[in-house]
Amino acid sequence: xxxxxxxxxxxxxxxxxxxxxxxxxxxxxxxxxxxxxxxxxxxxxxxxxxxxxxxxxxxxxxxxxxxxxxxxx
Numbered sequence: 142x143x144x145x146x147x148x149x150x151x152x153x154x155x156x157x158x159x160x161x162x163x164x165x166x167x168x169x170x171x172x173x174x175x176x177x178x179x180x181x182x183x184x185x186x187x188x189x190x191x192x193x194x195x196x197x198x199x200x201x202x203x204x205x206x207x208x209x210x211x212x213x214x
Contacts, residue, residue, distance in 0.1 A: 142155070142180070142202070144199070145202055145203060152180075158172075158174060160172065160174070160175075160176060160177050173189075176205075177194070178195060178197075180192065180193040180202065180211065182205060182206075182209050184213065185213065190212075191205050191208070191209065193205065
């Protein structure tokens with residue numbers, strides 16, 4: 142994920158939530174975040190557009206990011 146963050150730093154904002162951090166419980170609840178890894182793609186309007194639960198390889202993550210960027214334009 143960090144490699145993709147470096148690659149897409151100027152197009153996508155990446156945020157990391159720790160499941161054990163009680164300070165983010167309300168936000169995790171809004172997103173339906175239950176376990177790690179759980180990658181949630183949120184569009185510019187705050188709508189969830191895609192999710193990946195568990196391990197997801199780089200190619201699938203890159204495809205999801207590219208799809209989101211393409212659909213945003």
